Amino acid sequence: MNDPRPFHEILSEAIDRRGLTLERIRWHLRRRGHDLSPAALSYWRRGLSNPTRSASFAVIEALEQILEVTPGTLTTPIEELRDPDQPGHGAVVNELAERLGLSWDDGLRRTSVHHALVFDDRGCPMRHRVRETFRAVRDGVDRFPIAFHQDDPTAVVTYDARANCAIGREVREDTVVLAEVLLPRALDTGDTGMSEYLVTIGGSTESMTRWGRHTGRRLRDLHLSLRFDPDHVPVEAVLSTEVKGVVREVPQVMTGASIDVHLVDFGPGVAEVRWSWGPGQAGEEGGLRVDGDAPRPDDAPRPDDAPLPDDAPGGDRDPLS
Numbered sequence: 001m002n003d004p005r006p007f008h009e010i011l012s013e014a015i016d017r018r019g020l021t022l023e024r025i026r027w028h029l030r031r032r033g034h035d036l037s038p039a040a041l042s043y044w045r046r047g048l049s050n051p052t053r054s055a056s057f058a059v060i061e062a063l064e065q066i067l068e069v070t071p072g073t074l075t076t077p078i079e080e081l082r083d084p085d086q087p088g089h090g091a092v093v094n095e096l097a098e099r100l101g102l103s104w105d106d107g108l109r110r111t112s113v114h115h116a117l118v119f120d121d122r123g124c125p126m127r128h129r130v131r132e133t134f135r136a137v138r139d140g141v142d143r144f145p146i147a148f149h150q151d152d153p154t155a156v157v158t159y160d161a162r163a164n165c166a167i168g169r170e171v172r173e174d175t176v177v178l179a180e181v182l183l184p185r186a187l188d189t190g191d192t193g194m195s196e197y198l199v200t201i202g203g204s205t206e207s208m209t210r211w212g213r214h215t216g217r218r219l220r221d222l223h224l225s226l227r228f229d230p231d232h233v234p235v236e237a238v239l240s241t242e243v244k245g246v247v248r249e250v251p252q253v254m255t256g257a258s259i260d261v262h263l264v265d266f267g268p269g270v271a272e273v274r275w276s277w278g279p280g281q282a283g284e285e286g287g288l289r290v291d292g293d294a295p296r297p298d299d300a301p302r303p304d305d306a307p308l309p310d311d312a313p314g315g316d317r318d319p320l321s
Contacts, residue, residue, distance in 0.1 A: 007077040008047035014067040014074070015045065028066040033277045034059045035122065035207035036152075043153045043175075050174075051078060058209055058274075096171050096178040097145045106144040108134040108187075112221035115213065121229040123207035123277060125150075128199040129162070136187035143168065147178040148199050155204040163196035212240075212272025224261040224273060233257050234275035243269035 003010055015025070022038040022045075029036050036059055044051055051060055060074050067074075097103060114131040128148070148157050157177040159167045168180040187193055211226065228234065237252040237259050243266070252259050252273065259273060 003073070003077065005077075006047060007050055007074065008045055010077060011063070011074060012045045014063075014069050018067045020066070025063070025066060029059065029062055032062045032065075033207070033209055034062055035124070035205065037154060037205040039154055040152050040206065092173060092176055093147045093149070093178060096147065096173060096176060099171055100145070100169055100178070100180055102143070102145040102180055104145065107136055107138040107141040108144055109137050109217065110134045110215075110219060111192075112219060112223075113213075113215075114221075114223040114225070116225040116227070117211060118227045119208070119229060119232070121232045122205075123209075123228070123232055124204040125201045125206075125208055126204070127201070129196070130199070131163075131194065131196040133194045134192065136189055136191045136193075139188040140186050141183070141188075142186040143180045143182050145178060146181055146197065147176060148201075149176050150201055150204065150206075152204050152206045155206075156202040158200045158202070160198045160200065161196075162198050164193065165195035165197060167197065207277070209276065210272055210274040212270055214270045215267040218265060218267045219263075220265060222261075222263040222266045222271060224259075224271065226259040226273060226275075228257045228259075230257045232277075234259075235278040237273060237275035240272045240274060241266070241269060243267065 015022075020028075022041045025041060026036060026038055051057075057075065057078070060078055061071075064071055064074050094104070110132055112133045114129075116127075116129040117125060118127040120126050130146075146159070148159075150157050153175055155175075159170070159177070159179045161167050161181070164184055166182040168182045170177065170179040172178075181195060181197060183193060183195065211224070213222070213224070215222070233254065237254065239250045239252050239261055241248050241263070252261070259275070261271070261273060263271060
């Protein structure tokens with residue numbers, strides 16, 4: 001029988017029973033390839049935020065091992081926090097959207113999406129650029145919501161418009177930041193458009209080991225681009241997809257310090273890239289280098305400085321994970 005108590009109470013009891021400090025728990029997590037700040041653990045333990053972001057589930061699974069609790073003790077209550085009618089959104093995100101008078105049923109059908117993520121030399125996310133192309137399925141569509149959930153309470157999330165849109169009102173609660181994207185003009189049924197925006201994550205201390213996307217409808221193109229620091233590159237990566245209950249996993253070949261995945265006619269389903277850091281890489285200095293050990297010049301361009309190609313796809317969006 002599942003424990004009816006909220007996640008933070010179960011976590012706090014497990015920590016007390018194990019007798020570990022938050023710093024010691026962090027040490028165990030880093031040995032398993034996860035760099036979670038003591039501040040984030042403290043927030044989870046006190047119920048000030050919940051680790052509902054997809055990338056956090058691997059951390060919760062590792063916590064179950066470290067705290068020596070039965071598998072599912074911590075992951076099950078987190079799964080139950082997700083809104084079953086809005087996969088990947090969650091009750092908090094839906095409430096924030098309603099607060100701005102927005103809905104995830106925004107009248108747009110995405111045809112393609114391009115996600116470009118950039119990580120720093122500790123494996124922490126810095127930037128997430130999104131380009132979408134879409135078609136209106138009702139009249140008068142002039143905006144849509146976007147949301148970003150960052151479990152690290154010390155991180156600062158900001159949105160910037162890049163092309164064919166503007167960032168309107170924003171609302172924040174716990175570690176979720178939701179904003180409205182304003183289109184240049186209202187679209188009527190059958191009209192098409194494209195928008196591009198940037199999510200900047202400042203001061204994050206959480207090293208990631210996975211990133212994925214859920215889509216409730218078929219996408220013509222789904223492109224996932226992950227750019228790592230040349231001094232901090234995963235030792236292996238795999239693409240996992242699930243469509244109609246069928247799971248497929250394909251090892252990914254690193255191209256320099258990058259992983260690029262392009263899926264055609266994908267969904268409805270989930271596409272997720274998982275990766276592993278080498279010894280000493282999770283949140284620590286050093287790690288593997290690419291193309292020898294020569295350091296990158298200070299004025300060398302970052303991997304995401306180049307503009308997206310004109311034909312790069314854009315897409316169907318659930319809140320950003």
